[in-house]
Amino acid sequence: MSTVVITGGTRGIGLGMARALLADGHRVALCGVDPERVAEVQAELPDNALVVVADVTDREQAQQLWDAAVERFGTVDIWINNAGISHDRKPLWQLPAATARAVLETNLLGALNGAAVAITGMAAGGGHVWNMEGLGSDGRIVPGLAAYGASKRGVTYLTEALAKEVPAGVSVGLLSPGMVVTDLLTHGYADPEELAKARKIFNILADRVETVAPWLARRAVTHARNGAHVRWLTTPKVIGRFLSAPVRRRDLFAG
Numbered sequence: 088m089s090t091v092v093i094t095g096g097t098r099g100i101g102l103g104m105a106r107a108l109l110a111d112g113h114r115v116a117l118c119g120v121d122p123e124r125v126a127e128v129q130a131e132l133p134d135n136a137l138v139v140v141a142d143v144t145d146r147e148q149a150q151q152l153w154d155a156a157v158e159r160f161g162t163v164d165i166w167i168n169n170a171g172i173s174h175d176r177k178p179l180w181q182l183p184a185a186t187a188r189a190v191l192e193t194n195l196l197g198a199l200n201g202a203a204v205a206i207t208g209m210a211a212g213g214g215h216v217w218n219m220e221g222l223g224s225d226g227r228i229v230p231g232l233a234a235y236g237a238s239k240r241g242v243t244y245l246t247e248a249l250a251k252e253v254p255a256g257v258s259v260g261l262l263s264p265g266m267v268v269t270d271l272l273t274h275g276y277a278d279p280e281e282l283a284k285a286r287k288i289f290n291i292l293a294d295r296v297e298t299v300a301p302w303l304a305r306r307a308v309t310h311a312r313n314g315a316h317v318r319w320l321t322t323p324k325v326i327g328r329f330l331s332a333p334v335r336r337r338d339l340f341a342g
Contacts, residue, residue: 089308090114090160092152094143094201095170097121097128099269100219103300104167104307109136113308116156116163118143118170143170143197149204157208165307166205167217167262168198168242176231187234194221194238195245202249206257213256215311218246220263250314258313262303265320266293291332292325 091108095101096117105115109132118141119125129138137159141152156163172193174186198218205216222229223236224243249259266289299319306317328335 088112088114089164090116090156090162091165091167091308092116092118092156092163092205093167093169094118094141094149094152094197097124097138100264100267100296100300100303101167101169102128103296104169104304105132105136107301107304108308109133111305114160116152116159118152143168143201144192146200146204149197149200153204153208162212163205163208163214165215165217165311166201166209167219167307168201169219170194170197170201171219171221173232173235178231179233182234190234191238191241194235195241198242199245202245202259206249206253206259209257210254215257216249216259217262217307217311218242218259220261224261224263247314253313258311258315260310260312260315260317262307263316263318263320264299264303265318267299268293268295290337291328292320294319 088111091113093101093105093115096105096115097119101117105117108115112135114135115132116137116139117128118139119128120140120142122140125138125140129136132138137156139152139155141148143149143152153163153166170193172190174182174190179187202216202218205214208214209216220243221235221239222232223239226240227236229236243261246259246261253259268289302319303317310317
């Protein structure tokens with residue numbers, strides 16, 4: 088069994104992955120920035136889980152997360168940079184500077200800090216670092232999400248660069264969850280009509296956390312190779328879903 092660290096693991100995809108890994112018998116360390124939420128998650132997870140407060144935009148706190156995981160479990164085999172936030176859908180020049188900074192620091196600097204800490208710690212004994220892709224990683228442009236898309240495009244470049252830099256025994260790769268029904272997916276729609284149109288697409292292409300997270304989690308421990316790129320929503324799957332949409336009705340937002 089492996090020891091896995093997941094940043095931003097107290098909600099959404101991160102928590103879903105953690106639950107799947109724990110159910111499979113792995114040891115998992117998670118972090119979040121909200122002390123109350125951290126306490127809630129720690130109380131609901133089994134004994135082979137460690138949940139701590141850590142903000143990965145601060146490299147010292149990322150290091151403290153590594154140290155806590157090693158102290159508790161003895162080693163870290165896999166580190167997943169999952170922490171991420173989005174912003175309201177509006178032109179960049181209308182986005183508050185503090186919001187843009189928070190998105191870039193959480194999504195890109197957080198992944199950079201986590202990778203630096205994990206690779207340093209793994210250099211002697213080996214291990215694998217995963218970075219989480221998102222909208223913008225593949226170069227697709229969505230107006231109103233410039234800061235978020237730029238941060239995720241940067242994460243992809245960071246990972247590809249690290250694949251050429253890592254020491255022997257250490258590897259890095261990308262996890263691509265596609266469209267997952269979380270707060271990030273529907274965040275920032277000010278116009279109800281725009282949101283309604285978006286939901287039609289989401290109902291074709293998106294999936295719930297409980298569908299995607301276990302699939303990603305299991306491949307995170309079985310596909311840990313340098314330069315690996317694990318994608319849930321592949322091009323053939325996208326084409327198939329649009330072709331079947333007229334007869335395959337889904338409402339992911341019901342209830």
